[in-house]
Amino acid sequence: MNDFIQACIDANEEIAKAFEKGFDTSWYEKTEVGAGGDVSSRLDLFAEEVFFKHLSSFGEIESEESGIMGEGEIKIIIDPIDGSSNALSLFPYYGTSVARVNEEGILDAAVVCNLANGDLFIKSENEAVLQGKLFSNNFHARHTSSASEIGLFEKAYAHPLLVAALDKAGLKFRAPGAIALSLAYAHTVEYVLFVGMFRIYDFAAGLALCEGLEVIVEQDYVIVSKDKSVLEKIEAIVSALEDE
Template structure:
């Protein structure tokens, strides 16, 4: 395990401990962040922890503050709390997205689900899952061929596409944390997202699940382990929606 991955996991563990304390300041609203959303106390506190842990390994670009140090040849793309609205609403689907980018190429990435402790890690040499409580134990990530649902992020914004997917009996959920959903892509039938492509939302997740069938442009992201299903959904999106 690299020093960077160790530091990223340590940041996740520190943030998880902070959330367990449940201080009321975590729920306070602040100003609009660099990503365009209103920052909560939890976003800013998690960002500070991540910057402290990760800044020795590259320049940090965060959803909340933008560039926290000057851009360089090694940059860290950070969403300190992906799904912060879920956290505020006590819906257990929120976490942290961290990607290390060297000379324009992602070389290490981690996504942590703070609600259940799942951690997904990919480096140039490894791809595995671990947990907050037993981070020294690595487990192989295998494709779930029994999956019954996909994940369609921002589904309520696309009612016509929702209808077309339901007509084809392509069930889905829309849990509201894109980075997490991209990381969980091997476990579900598909992941679909239409909307603004922000690096802190997608950089880590795209790298983590790059072994799947993936389409990614400025309009939408589609991930699927099954080629036939991938082509079916892409056809629906391309030919019937756009």
């Protein structure tokens, strides 16, 4: 485990330990619109502070909350809390997302953590994605499923016509509300679909974990699947609705 990956793990473990004590009432307070365009909560800012403490020595940090922080040739892109609305509602599907881009502009490391259950996904340059748990030094090849029955459709609530079209096509889905986590689980579900504005904070780390899968990235939608025919079927549905 290299120093950067270990620092990411250490940050996640510090945040997870804080969560074990219960959510501080101050974390629910809303502050101002962050760099990513959403209103930041004190929870987001708490997690951002922890990541800055652990990662600032490695390079410049670009956070969804505060934008550019620190300096350095290496860029570290973070979403301090992926699915913060879930977290503040105590719905167990929320985590963190970290991606590192080296001096040549190549994304060479990514860490996504599900703080709700401790699932941890790591990707280092030229190495396969590994999966493990927080507070454990045991990592293994990521889990996969050859009999996936559902996909994950992020921001489904904003696209009722697409929801109806997927249902008509027999493409079941859930809409859990944390895109980096959903991409981290892309090997175990039938597909992952996101329709909306592409923001680097949401996708940098998650897409790095999707190696070996079929991936389409457009300005206003992202589709990932193990099955090329499923990918093409969904793309045709999305394109048809855009043309109407």
